[in-house]
Amino acid sequence: MSTVVLPAAKRNQIRVLVASSDPVFRRLFKQRSIDAHEIVEEALSGAHALSRLESIAFDVFVLDRHLPDLDSQEVAELARCRFAGLEVRLIDSRAAVETISAELRASSAPIMPIPPAPPAATEAEPAIDDLSPLPGMVGKARGMQQVYRLARLVAPRDTTVLVTGETGTGKEIVARAIHDLSPRAQNPLVVVNSAAIPESLLEAELFGHSRGAFTGAVQTRVGRIHMAHGGTLFLDEIGDLPLSMQAKLLRFLQDGEVQRLGSSEVFRVDVRVICATNVNLLDFVKQRLFRQDLYYRVAVFPIELPPLRERTEDIGPLAGRFLADLCRKAGVPDKRLSASSIAFLRQAQWPGNVRELQHAVERAFILASEETQLHVEHFSR
Numbered sequence: 397m398s399t400v401v402l403p404a405a406k407r408n409q410i411r412v413l414v415a416s417s418d419p420v421f422r423r424l425f426k427q428r429s430i431d432a433h434e435i436v437e438e439a440l441s442g443a444h445a446l447s448r449l450e451s452i453a454f455d456v457f458v459l460d461r462h463l464p465d466l467d468s469q470e471v472a473e474l475a476r477c478r479f480a481g482l483e484v485r486l487i488d489s490r491a492a493v494e495t496i497s498a499e500l501r502a503s504s505a506p507i508m509p510i511p512p513a514p515p516a517a518t519e520a521e522p523a524i525d526d527l528s529p530l531p532g533m534v535g536k537a538r539g540m541q542q543v544y545r546l547a548r549l550v551a552p553r554d555t556t557v558l559v560t561g562e563t564g565t566g567k568e569i570v571a572r573a574i575h576d577l578s579p580r581a582q583n584p585l586v587v588v589n590s591a592a593i594p595e596s597l598l599e600a601e602l603f604g605h606s607r608g609a610f611t612g613a614v615q616t617r618v619g620r621i622h623m624a625h626g627g628t629l630f631l632d633e634i635g636d637l638p639l640s641m642q643a644k645l646l647r648f649l650q651d652g653e654v655q656r657l658g659s660s661e662v663f664r665v666d667v668r669v670i671c672a673t674n675v676n677l678l679d680f681v682k683q684r685l686f687r688q689d690l691y692y693r694v695a696v697f698p699i700e701l702p703p704l705r706e707r708t709e710d711i712g713p714l715a716g717r718f719l720a721d722l723c724r725k726a727g728v729p730d731k732r733l734s735a736s737s738i739a740f741l742r743q744a745q746w747p748g749n750v751r752e753l754q755h756a757v758e759r760a761f762i763l764a765s766e767e768t769q770l771h772v773e774h775f776s777r
Contacts, residue, residue, distance in 0.1 A: 415445035416460035421489035442466030477692035530573035535710030539702035551577035561701030564751030583627030
C-alpha cells in the first residue's frame with residue numbers, strides 16, 4: 397500500500413480527524429504525525445466521526461474502510477458533501493498498520509507501545525452491549541444495540557437523520573425516540589407520510605396555502621412544516637416524494653423558509669427534520685427517481701434498522717410485550733407464550749417484520765379465548 401500523503405499545511409498546523417475502530421492504527425497514525433505540523437484527533441466509528449465533524453472544523457478526514465457501524469463510502473460521500481473544503485481520504489487500516497510501522501522503523505523512531513484500551517465510557521459513548529432500548533422499543537440484538545447507540549448520539553443535535561429499513565421494522569418509533577430524547581421534546585413532532593397524500597395536495601399539506609389558492613381552499617391554512625416550528629418534522633416514505641416536491645423540499649432544507657401556496661409571503665421556521673424510507677435511495681438516485689442533492693441533504697446521519705429475521709433473539713421478548721399489552725387493554729389476567737410457540741415464532745421469516753409479528757400475536761390472543769397460554773396452534777391456524 398502506498399504511503400498516506402496529507403496535503404500541504406494551509407495554516408501553521410493542519411487539523412486531522414482519523415476514524416477507525418482499530419486502536420493500533422489510530423495510535424501509529426498519530427505517532428507518525430507528531431513532527432508533521434498536524435493536530436490529529438480520533439474517532440472510533442463512522443457515527444462518532446460525523447459527530448466530531450459537526451462540532452470541529454477539520455482540514456483532513458482519514459477514514460478507515462473497515463468501520464464498525466456505517467458504510468465507509470457513504471460516510472466519505474456525506475462528509476465531502478456537508479463539509480466544504482474537507483480533504484477526505486479512505487484508507488485500509490489493516491494494510492496501513494504494516495506500512496506506517498515500516499516507515500517508523502526506517503526513520504529509527506521508536507514505536508510507542510499500545511496502551512490497554514480505556515473503559516468504553518471514557519473513550520467515547522457507552523459499550524454497545526450496555527445500552528438499553530429506546531423508548532417504545534424492545535430487544536437486545538446487536539443490530540438493535542447499534543440503532544440505540546446512533547439514535548442517542550444524534551438526538552441532542554439538529555442534524556438531519558435518515559432512518560432506513562424494511563416495512564414494519566419500526567422507523568417511526570425510532571424517529572419519535574430521537575425527538576423525545578432531544579432538546580425539542582416539549583415541542584411538536586409532526587408526522588407526514590409522503591405516500592399517503594395525493595401528489596396534487598402534497599405541496600399544500602407541507603407548505604400550507606392561502607385562501608383561494610386552489611378550488612376548495614376556502615381559508616388560509618398552515619402547512620405541516622410550519623406546524624413543526626420549534627420541534628421535529630418526520631417525513632415518512634420520503635422515497636415516494638414526486639420530483640417536483642423534492643425540489644421544494646430541498647429549498648426548504650437549504651434556506652429554512654416556507655412559502656404558502658398562493659402567497660408571496662415567506663416564513664422562517666426552526667425545524668429539525670427526520671426522514672425514513674424502505675427503499676435504497678442511492679438506487680433511486682441512479683435511476684433519477686430521487687435528486688442526488690436532496691439525498692445528501694437528508695442522509696447526513698443514516699440509521700439502518702435490521703429486519704426481524706436478523707434479530708431472532710428479540711422475537712420472544714417482542715411477542716411477550718405485545719401479549720402483555722393486549723391483556724392489559726382487554727382487562728384480562730396475563731397470558732403466557734408456550735416455549736413451543738416461541739420456537740415456532742423464531743423460525744418464521746416475518747417479511748412484514750415487527751408489525752407482522754404484532755398482528756400475529758393479536759390474532760393468536762383472540763383465538764386463545766379463555767386459555768391462559770398461547771400455543772403453536774393459535775399461530776398456525
